[in-house]
Amino acid sequence: MSEFTILDLLDLDLKEHNHLSLVCIAGRTGLSRKITTSKISRPGLPLSGFFEEFSNNSIQVFGRGEQAYLQKLEAEHNLASIEKLFKYDIPCCVFCDGADPSPRFTALAEETGTAILKTSLLSSDFSRRLYQTLDEVFAPTQTIHGVLVEVYGIGVLITGESGVGKSETALELIERGHRLISDDTVRLRNISDNFIIGMGENPLLAHHMEIRGLGILNLANLFGVGAIRDRKQVQLSVKLEPWDAKKNYDRVGEGSLHDHFLGIAIPMVLIPVKPGRNIPVIIETAARNERLKKLGYYSAKEFDQSVLKWLESESARNMYNINEETH
Template structure:
């Protein structure tokens, strides 16, 4: 469920990329644009137009295609509209007509008097349904905010976490300098899509591509490095936790220990990188991104290393090497 209510007006005012535009406009019931869309569903009210309401879906968008529009016009031509008023007893936020179809004037009046907004789109019903469901998947997806920096490195979305002052922003700045992209700094909003993917973006689009560098202040990454250095959102495929080097702690040196973090029910791989003077963190993160791409293609460096070690032991060469050592040292 969305963190806040989502209204018909919000749907009309959404800023979407061209390939996802809904091309909606209001043709009636403007006073009802504040109606809340309570469910991420689309209903085609074909059976409802015939008077069958036993399984009618309330609280969601009602979508009229060519068939529904033709049947609606037929009902008015035959003066057989007794069942239409019942439709608006089910808390309908809005009606949407596809293919620039226009409903009968009497139907618009009925909808307006019932407090229902009427919209239309130039898209055909199949294309519009696909785009609207993508919008709903984003709007109604579970969300939360995290403290960290989200970057894209070699196509892999990496969330950098760690306590304040560990160097997350400075590391991200070096990655941008090396040609990678910044998604969000400091506050990252994540949401779950399709139950198996975590998308991250800036919690505030106006400031998400600004970065705070201690001693320097606030810088605008897009202005300094160009629009190619930023991205609006990215799937989080790897979490890298930066922490101060602890000499008493044993860090993973092979990479066999697969750790994950739970984000909204989705497990995301995570690795821990200790920070100390002299370590080139951007190069390490680049290597982690490339290693993650290899894993996605079915190759695991740590597993391959272990298998090669086992093969070497099985051949007996390790015994010969051991027993052949010179003890004079």
């Protein structure tokens, strides 16, 4: 993310429980100011005159307490700290609980070209949502050449060199009822060093796919709204590569392979492609297996346990046989 302004914040398409319900009520000239940090400031201390360690590059959130204090200051005609607050290059002020700032405060904001925003949310709720939003905006991102699909609830990122059949594989998966998040370019975001969220690069161009021989297709129109999704956590990385007879592929399924995106390890499967191999079915199975693993069931390990148990009981039986022979 190179630059993020107040205007970008107002333009964000956030839905339902993420919605910030922000409106600009004054200081429109300040909408081009940049937000450079995901930190949020509650300006109680600065208003009381204490400006040390003042985080002047964060958004200033005025909750009920700050609003009451502003009223008190104005009633006492003590505007020094408010004026000083506006002398700092603060990105913007947000008034919560649907409250309006006083005309004096608005006039000061207009003078200094600082935007004042208003939200109907409670300050605690607003702070949480804003923090979450900004955290995502400032999260490290990476653009990847691949396809992101949701298969049985697992976000599967399919990568491989061009021409190996990523899009065709994804198309078959969608045909089987799975969902497309993005074809060709996937933007990955590292969310608080915890997990990776993948989405299309551009919401206007998302859910389109280029299939050699057919051209550009709109998947949402062709397969319906059930075939698409806006974003999804990446939980499995599938690498397609041309079949190499000399290479050793995983034959047991210990699942020790991992792929790293933005410093986060994602389980990976390497799938060799050759005519006659049904890649979508293999990916579906990999996704099912991944779900089983999340539930604590490791197919390969359980199988090995069964083999060990069987061998043990067989050797116990053999003991009997040996004993009988000697008697």
